[in-house]
Amino acid sequence: MLAFSRAAVREIRRRLRALASELAARPPGGSQVIAADTNLSKVTVLTAHAFARRFIKKQEVLKGKAAHALLAKTINRARRDCQTGVLWPDASSDARQQRARQLGELAEPSKLKFVLRMIAVACASKKTLSETASMAQFAGFAQYVKVLRSIPERFSVIKKQRKVIDYGDMLVQAVAAIEDGASVPFSHILVDEYQDCSAAQIHLLLALANLKGRSIMVFGDAHQAIYGFAGSSYTPLSSVLAGVQELSLPRSRRLTAPTAALASAVAQHQPEDAIQASREGKLPVLIHDDTLASQTQHIVQHIQQLIAAGTAPEQIIVVARMKALLAPVEQLLLSHQVLTRRIGMSRHRRHALRVLRLVRMVEQHKKAKRAITPDVLRAALSRLTDVSDSLWKRESLALNKVSRVPSLEGRYQLCAKAYLRLLGGIRAKPELRADVNRWGPSCRAYSDAKAMCAAIRAIDKKAVVTGTIHAAKGGEWDHVLIVGATDGLLPLYLSRDDDQSLSEECNLLYVAITRARETVRLYHAPANHARSRQPFESVCRFLDDAAVRSTLRLA
Secondary structure, eight states: OEESSHHHHHHHHHHHHHHHHHHHHSOOOOHHHHHHHHHHTTOOOEEHHHHHHTTSOOOEEOOHHHHHHHHHHHHHHHHHHHHHTSSSTTSOHHHHHHHHHHHHHHTSHHHHHHHHHHHHHHHHHTOOHHHHHTSGGGTTOGGGHHHHTTHHHHHHHHHHHHTEEOHHHHHHHHHHHHHTTOOOOOSEEEESSGGGOBHHHHHHHHHHHTSTTOEEEEOOOGGGOOOGGGTBOOOOGGGTSTTOOOOOOOBOSSOBHHHHHHHHHHHTOOGGGSOBOOBOOOOOEEEEOSSHHHHHHHHHHHHHHHHHTTOOGGGEEEEESSGGGHHHHHHHHHHTTOOEEETTOOOOHHHHHHHHHHHHHHHHHHHHTOOOOHHHHHHHTTTOOSOOHHHHHHHHHHHHHHTTOOSHHHHHHHHHHHHHHHTTOTTTOHHHHHHHHTTGGGGGGOSSHHHHHHHHHHSOSOOEEEEEHHHHTTOOEEEEEEEOOBTBBTTBGGGTTOHHHHHHHHHHHHHHHTTEEEEEEEEEOOEEETTTTEEEOSBOTTTOSHHHHTTOEEO
8 A cells, every 4th residue: 555645654554453453353253354354464555655665776865954965066066067158158148147146046045945845846746847936835936947947957967976866766766667677566556645646656656557467546535635835736547547447435434414514515516526424413613713812712722621521632633724823722732731742743741851850950959059060960861871071061050040040931941941952952953942942831830840840740641633734634533623714824825826726725624624523613813924924814715605604603
């Protein structure tokens, strides 16, 4: 089975294990169940890229800072060739000077990541750089297209020289290997979330479909295509492969009838294509708030009510189009002793407890009128072994000054900085920094570090789930709370003038709604968007329709 994200692979493997356990627990009733139980463990589940990697030589995969550095080197070489006339020899001196200046701009760190992404999207979608530059996410790069055309081929050459590949190369080389007769040890190939395939991934599937004695089955929903920004574009398999048999799966085993009605209305399904659901349930709710602060309060209140009524926290998810909308909800929940787990992000209470250990040490040494020495600090954080003596000394001196800060929150913040510096630097691990800092405002509820430590240890380990809609795709929860159902936030303001992007934004709302097994609540509040300097005041346009409103209860 092929899936197109590691999260989807993990989820499929989890479900296969659960099904195997369920079958193994059944009373003996025939060899068919035993065979199914045995064979489930033999199913191979991989991402498309992990599958492709099996057919190519082991080479280092280029990513992160190494990819940026190599691309910068490629652009700078092109710039020198432009200046010396090796590149564009027929152009005038003024034209070459202008193009050299543009290449220099593209090598700047702020633009480099977009250039790398443009090349990847163009490779995945099989589009030209001109077509790729017209996408909303690359607004402002159209002026560079002429010089950008010189980069991909040169980048490929330098990758070959360094004997490295990127994710696009994996698919291209795997297709070539399969077409050249490489052994494919699978008779049946199933593809999950087919609508998320890029043109390059579809090319891989076609190479597999052309092998003798293979069956291929794909599962997909065009209304869940949400990765256009990465080069994906829904292409019906029947349009690229002869002899495809199409089957419909109209009945949802997850959704209630009211949620199915809302999803169908948002997707503008024709009556004959509407999602069918046999379970009744509560009508989805659209909540209007005057401010983002009151919206956050209402979300947290509803979550508390659900938990008080017996709902397991992990069966509640708060989703949004953008990460920034999740942080206030997470912070307020934490102040109410409710943990959150962000999809795709590692969070551990132990880091906050270690910081509080430093705060408590500061408080105790102030009371005893003793200085904190490097040995005392090293003993307090004995699990940290790869720290130089000079750094232990420097941070112990810094902690001696923390005792002058009157508030627990202030002491926590300074101790958090010391802790992060001991772990390699404040900016070295952004995810860890966010995990540590999110506990800062909670300090206001406690008199000292000891009281806060006790409260953190007493918090239920079960956590409410939060995540972007993209991250939540493929999962399901009993209760789905959708934050930011406001035009400009969803659909994102960058997509409002692009029909293709706008269609994908509608798909995002559809995906969010269809994660729910029981209830859906959507939250709208006016917002002043700092980055675009725009006020977003209207409800999400996908909800501002009579057919959609008829499936909602307004609050």
